[in-house]
Amino acid sequence: MKITVVGTGYVGLVSGVCYAELGHSVICVDKDPLKIATLQNGDIPIYEPGLQELSVRNAELGRLSFTSSLDAAVKGADLIIIAVGTPPLPGGEANLAYIELAAKEIADAMEGNPVVAIKSTVPVGTNEKVRDLIRSRTECPFDSVSLPEFLREGSAVPDTMHPDRIVVGTDSPRAEALLRELHGGLGGAFVVTDIRSAEMIKYASNAFLATKISFINEIANICEKVGADVTRVAEGMGYDKRIGSSFLKAGIGYGGSCFPKDTQALIQIAGHFDYEFKLLRSVVEVNQGQRFNIVRKLEAIFGDLEGRTIAVWGLAFKPETDDVREAPAQEIIGELLDRGVQVRAYDPIAMDNFRSHFGGGAGRVEWCSGALEAAAGADAVCLLTEWEEFVSRHRRRGLP
Numbered sequence: 523m524k525i526t527v528v529g530t531g532y533v534g535l536v537s538g539v540c541y542a543e544l545g546h547s548v549i550c551v552d553k554d555p556l557k558i559a560t561l562q563n564g565d566i567p568i569y570e571p572g573l574q575e576l577s578v579r580n581a582e583l584g585r586l587s588f589t590s591s592l593d594a595a596v597k598g599a600d601l602i603i604i605a606v607g608t609p610p611l612p613g614g615e616a617n618l619a620y621i622e623l624a625a626k627e628i629a630d631a632m633e634g635n636p637v638v639a640i641k642s643t644v645p646v647g648t649n650e651k652v653r654d655l656i657r658s659r660t661e662c663p664f665d666s667v668s669l670p671e672f673l674r675e676g677s678a679v680p681d682t683m684h685p686d687r688i689v690v691g692t693d694s695p696r697a698e699a700l701l702r703e704l705h706g707g708l709g710g711a712f713v714v715t716d717i718r719s720a721e722m723i724k725y726a727s728n729a730f731l732a733t734k735i736s737f738i739n740e741i742a743n744i745c746e747k748v749g750a751d752v753t754r755v756a757e758g759m760g761y762d763k764r765i766g767s768s769f770l771k772a773g774i775g776y777g778g779s780c781f782p783k784d785t786q787a788l789i790q791i792a793g794h795f796d797y798e799f800k801l802l803r804s805v806v807e808v809n810q811g812q813r814f815n816i817v818r819k820l821e822a823i824f825g826d827l828e829g830r831t832i833a834v835w836g837l838a839f840k841p842e843t844d845d846v847r848e849a850p851a852q853e854i855i856g857e858l859l860d861r862g863v864q865v866r867a868y869d870p871i872a873m874d875n876f877r878s879h880f881g882g883g884a885g886r887v888e889w890c891s892g893a894l895e896a897a898a899g900a901d902a903v904c905l906l907t908e909w910e911e912f913v914s915r916h917r918r919r920g921l922p
């Protein structure tokens with residue numbers, strides 16, 4: 523199969539590389555010439571375990587290539603996958619500008635009779651709008667598919683090669699057959715729905731996972747008051763198959779490029795149809811408050827934090843990734859700096875990304891080259907990302 527993936531971010535790059543690994547001929551396109559040059563040189567612009575080896579291997583086998591020329595990449599493709607970003611607008615709605623631009627460029631270059639699939643997370647109704655947009659610009663026949671993505675950063679390659687489910691929203695039997703063939707060997711459920719339901723499955727899944735996190739965080743807050751141990755409570759709950767043990771880890775709340783934006787977007791989607799999603803509003807509110815608990819706890823111990831030195835271990839929004847988008851560390855470090863704290867920070871992978879995302883505040887943080895260096899002489903250590911090197915250090919009680 524000839525596949526073109528538009529957008530080589532965390533989703534597009536992993537998908538493209540994995541489809542090549544399945545034996546297909548894949549061209550990955552991105553607007554960012556620096557990303558493309560990096561990829562053409564055999565490097566990858568993100569940290570994702572196992573991805574670089576697969577990328578290099580498939581490029582060497584001639585099944586995978588990278589280009590910034592969408593026009594050439596789209597011509598002759600059997601399947602065109604849109605995997606560009608849908609970041610939040612200030613009001614919480616998904617910004618569809620990148621999707622629309624990609625759709626226009628695809629429409630203007632398309633030939634043959636391709637299937638056009640959107641992997642980006644998009645509000646219900648977007649696939650139909652994009653189909654109309656493409657139709658308004660080309661005579662070329664094509665079929666539309668909503669193909670939401672469920673990979674997790676940090677385990678994106680195994681998640682893609684061994685998915686729990688593939689969701690395909692389409693009204694085209696031909697497109698369904700093509701996607702069934704593409705994912706045939708991967709295992710997992712193959713769920714075919716109408717286009718709108720597929721779009722909704724993605725938002726509903728992320729909203730549900732976010733709800734679990736906020737739920738256990740509220741249980742943790744109550745546990746602290748009543749003298750129970752939330753870790754044991756979560757363990758005891760998790761054995762119940764109806765509940766499950768995943769996403770029951772209390773902490774500083776969720777971050778990242780998906781949960782915060784997708785929960786807000788679903789609240790907006792519901793609102794457009796005069797439905798107030800009260801439960802999800804509370805999930806977001808709980809999450810926002812939770813990340814500041816750690817600052818409140820420090821104040822409960824030290825009183826005024828001015829002049830204290832506090833080490834921060836972990837800056838990425840989760841372990842095994844360099845992604846710092848909406849990472850709780852950003853707001854927590856901001857709060858500490860506002861209180862006159864000397865912050866000493868370390869992350870095994872995400873330091874550079876964090877520094878560039880943190881803007882002006884970066885100059886006020888002391889960036890350390892190791893966990894122990896950050897902790898040396900500090901009044902407290904805040905563990906903000908559960909990287910294995912921190913967790914195992916804690917387990918071994920190797921703290922200074």
Ligand code: NAD
Binds near residue numbers: 534671675
């Ligand atoms: P990203 O920001 O890492 O990557 C998007 C890429 O698209 C960028 O490299 C950008 O340069 C490129 N791009 C934008 N417009 C383009 C155009 N017209 N032509 C070519 N390239 C273009 O985003 P991401 O994290 O990969 O997420 C992509 C989508 O997938 C989003 O809708 C996101 O919500 C969804 N999603 C993300 C994850 C995740 O874990 N990151 C998981 C599931 C779904």
